[in-house]
Amino acid sequence: MSEPGSPAGRVSGDRAPVSVPASHIGWLSAAAALCVAVLAGSGIVGSDDLLAGLATLWRPSVAILSIMVSTSAAQHLGILDMIAARIAPGTDRSPAQVFRSAFVMSAVTAAILNNDAAILLLTPLVVILVRRCYPERPDLVVPFAFAVFAAAGVAPLVTSNPMNLIVADYLGIGFNEYAMRMAPVAVAGWLATYGVLRILFRVPLREAAGRMGAGPYRDQRLALPARSFLAVLVLSLACYPALSFFGWPVWPIAAGIAVLGAALCWGSRTASPRRLAATVSWPIMIFLYCVFVIVLGLRNAGVVDVLAALYASPTGDTARIALIAVVSAMGSAVLNNHPMAILNALAIQATGAWTHRQVLAALIGGDLGPRLLPMGSLAGLLWFDSLRRLDVHPGLVRFVRIGVVMTVPALAVSLAVVLLSPP
Numbered sequence: 001m002s003e004p005g006s007p008a009g010r011v012s013g014d015r016a017p018v019s020v021p022a023s024h025i026g027w028l029s030a031a032a033a034l035c036v037a038v039l040a041g042s043g044i045v046g047s048d049d050l051l052a053g054l055a056t057l058w059r060p061s062v063a064i065l066s067i068m069v070s071t072s073a074a075q076h077l078g079i080l081d082m083i084a085a086r087i088a089p090g091t092d093r094s095p096a097q098v099f100r101s102a103f104v105m106s107a108v109t110a111a112i113l114n115n116d117a118a119i120l121l122l123t124p125l126v127v128i129l130v131r132r133c134y135p136e137r138p139d140l141v142v143p144f145a146f147a148v149f150a151a152a153g154v155a156p157l158v159t160s161n162p163m164n165l166i167v168a169d170y171l172g173i174g175f176n177e178y179a180m181r182m183a184p185v186a187v188a189g190w191l192a193t194y195g196v197l198r199i200l201f202r203v204p205l206r207e208a209a210g211r212m213g214a215g216p217y218r219d220q221r222l223a224l225p226a227r228s229f230l231a232v233l234v235l236s237l238a239c240y241p242a243l244s245f246f247g248w249p250v251w252p253i254a255a256g257i258a259v260l261g262a263a264l265c266w267g268s269r270t271a272s273p274r275r276l277a278a279t280v281s282w283p284i285m286i287f288l289y290c291v292f293v294i295v296l297g298l299r300n301a302g303v304v305d306v307l308a309a310l311y312a313s314p315t316g317d318t319a320r321i322a323l324i325a326v327v328s329a330m331g332s333a334v335l336n337n338h339p340m341a342i343l344n345a346l347a348i349q350a351t352g353a354w355t356h357r358q359v360l361a362a363l364i365g366g367d368l369g370p371r372l373l374p375m376g377s378l379a380g381l382l383w384f385d386s387l388r389r390l391d392v393h394p395g396l397v398r399f400v401r402i403g404v405v406m407t408v409p410a411l412a413v414s415l416a417v418v419l420l421s422p423p
Helices: 023-041 047-076 079-087 097-111 115-133 138-151 162-170 173-199 203-204 224-245 251-269 273-278 282-300 302-311 317-335 337-350 356-371 379-391 396-420
Strands: none
Touching: 023 282, 023 302, 047 115, 047 162, 047 224, 047 251, 047 282, 047 302, 079 138, 079 337, 097 162, 097 203, 097 224, 097 273, 115 379, 138 173, 138 379, 138 396, 162 251, 162 356, 173 203, 173 224, 173 396, 203 282, 224 251, 224 273, 273 337, 273 379, 273 396, 282 302, 302 317, 302 337, 317 337, 317 356, 337 356, 356 379, 356 396
16 A cells, blocks of 8 residues: 555655645734734724634635645545646657646646646646656746646636635526636636747757656556545535536535545555645634735725725726726735625625626736736745745746736737626
C-alpha cells in the first residue's frame, strides 16, 4: 500500500501543497477583523449587521468549506496527479500542445472545484511538470504558470468562485439560471484568453523542446476509492441542476460530496478526516465574513448609495451593463474582488429595477479584474506565493502588462455574450 497521503504514481517531493499559505490570508483576515472592530466601536455597524452577516453567509459558507474538503480529498486520492500524467509531454507533443492541455486542465479544474483551488493545486504541479520534462527550457515555466492563472477566468458555475456563490445566493440566482447564462460567457472568455496567451508567448512555445526529461508523474490507473470519488464529482454536476430545478440550495450536495470524499480517504488510509480538516482555511472564512460586515458598514456610511447612483446614471441598458463591468473590474483590481462583489450586490439591488444581466456583468468584472493587479483576488495572491516558493519570479510589471492585454479582450467578449442573452 502507498504511504498515506502519497498515492501510487507520485514521486516523493513533488507533491503540491494543499493548504493555503497563512502569510497572505492570515494578515488579510486580521486586517479585516480589525476593520470590523473599528466600525463596531464607532457605531457604523451594529449587532444587527453582525447577525445579518451570519444569516446571509452560513449557506454559501457550508458550500465553500465543503468544496475545500472535496478538493483536498481529490488531491490526496491522486486524481490531480492522474490528470497531470495525461498532459505530460511525450516525444510527439510540442510545447504548444502541452500548453493547450495545461490551460484546458486548469479551466476544467477551476470550473468543477473552484478558481482558488485550481490555482493552489495546479500552479506547483504544472511548474514541476515543466521543469522535469523540459530541463533545457526554463523559459517555459512562466508561460505555463500564466496558463494556470488565466484559465481560472469567469466562473461558469456558481460553485466555481466563492464570491459568485455568495452574491448569487444573496440575490436569489439559482444554479441553473447562473450556469445557463455564464457557461457561454466563460467559454468565450477562455477562448479569448487562450488566444491572447498564445500570441504573447508564441516565441517560446514554437521553439524546439530540447532534451526531454522524465516526467514527475507515472501514468497509473486510479485506485477504486479515487475512481469512485471521481465518479461522484462528475455525478454532482448533474445533481446541482436537479436541485436547482426544484428550488433547493447548493450546499447540501456540496456537503455530501465532502463527507463521501473524507470517508473514501479514511477507508483507503490515504488521509484521515483530521488531515483533511487541516487543509480547510478558516482564515478565508473569517475574511469573507468580515468583508461582508465591512461592506454593510460602507452601506451605512452611504458608499453603496453613491455606487448605486453611478450605476443608475446611464439611460441605456447596454451602457449601464458596460459601466458596471468596467467599474467592477477596476474596483476589484484595486480593492480586491471580495469586497467589490458584495458592494456591487448591494448597489445593484439599491438601484431598484435591476436585471440579472447587470449582476452577471458585475461578477464578470470581479472575475477578470484581478488579472490587472495581484492584490485583486485571493487567487492572485496564492499564485504569486506558490511561484515564490518554487523560486519563480514573473515580476509585477510583467504581470500587469500581460494582465491588461488579457483582460481587455476577454472582458469585451464576455460582455458581448451577456448583452446577447435575455434580460
